[in-house]
Amino acid sequence: DIVMTQSPDSLAVSLGERATINCKSSQSVLHSSNNKNYLAWYQQKSGQPPKLLIYWASTRESGVPDRFSASGSGTDFTLTISSLQAEDVAVYYCQQYYSTPLNFGGGTKVEIK
Amino acid sequence: EVQLVQSGGGLVQPGGSLRLSCAASGFTFSSFAMSWVRQAPGKGLEWVSSISGSGGTTYYADSVKGRFTISRDNSKNTMYLQMNSLRAEDTALFYCTKDLDFRHFDWGQGTLVTVSS
Numbered sequence: 001d002i003v004m005t006q007s008p009d010s011l012a013v014s015l016g017e018r019a020t021i022n023c024k025s026s027q028s029v030l031h032s033s034n035n036k037n038y039l040a041w042y043q044q045k046s047g048q049p050p051k052l053l054i055y056w057a058s059t060r061e062s063g064v065p066d067r068f069s070a071s072g073s074g075t076d077f078t079l080t081i082s083s084l085q086a087e088d089v090a091v092y093y094c095q096q097y098y099s100t101p102l103n104f105g106g107g108t109k110v111e112i113k
Numbered sequence: 114e115v116q117l118v119q120s121g122g123g124l125v126q127p128g129g130s131l132r133l134s135c136a137a138s139g140f141t142f143s144s145f146a147m148s149w150v151r152q153a154p155g156k157g158l159e160w161v162s163s164i165s166g167s168g169g170t171t172y173y174a175d176s177v178k179g180r181f182t183i184s185r186d187n188s189k190n191t192m193y194l195q196m197n198s199l200r201a202e203d204t205a206l207f208y209c210t211k212d213l214d215f216r217h218f219d220w221g222q223g224t225l226v227t228v229s230s
């Protein structure tokens with residue numbers, strides 16, 4: 001099984017400042033057949049279902065603001081919110097979809113400082 | 114517009130059974146894999162099970178294998194999760210999702226399953 005580890009567990013960032021979340025997989029999620037990283041990021045606001053933000057490690061889902069960006073390959077990945085807005089307060093999860101079980105990271109709670 | 118309408122949650126005693134449903138609309142249901150993802154109260158997300166568009170291939174988390182069965186009826190645009198031998202640790206909000214390459218693109222509103230005596 002591929003274990004996903006996120007850090008930090010939580011962070012508080014001032015409005016307009018940068019927030020950075022890390023995600024590490026216990027095995028590479030880079031598929032050699034297509035050179036794609038099978039890594040997604042989800043945002044879950046309080047009382048709502050999660051929402052897909054990013055897939056293939058760095059591709060933004062349609063409608064996701066460009067202040068959200070992601071990078072990484074193999075086993076190490078990062079989600080960055082370049083200028084934190086009030087509506088970005090949420091828990092963010094990474095998930096590998098390289099193989100079942102489709103494990104999620106433990107989540108990172110982002111708050112306003 | 115994609116809609117995933119969930120039903121079937123509730124309170125059940127340990128050892129009991131429950132069947133969740135997820136009625137889909139707004140897309141060609143049989144063309145997409147679907148999944149169940151759960152979230153225990155105050156906890157993170159846990160993938161439970163996935164099923165291919167045809168229904169011919171299924172996948173399960175070890176924590177539910179042998180107790181839960183995922184299925185779908187493409188003529189009714191509905192996916193199901195039959196849950197047997199329920200345990201207290203199965204208490205969670207269960208989400209159904211519409212998938213592409215195992216990415217969970219769209220999510221239902223969730224249905225709460227509480228296992229308690």
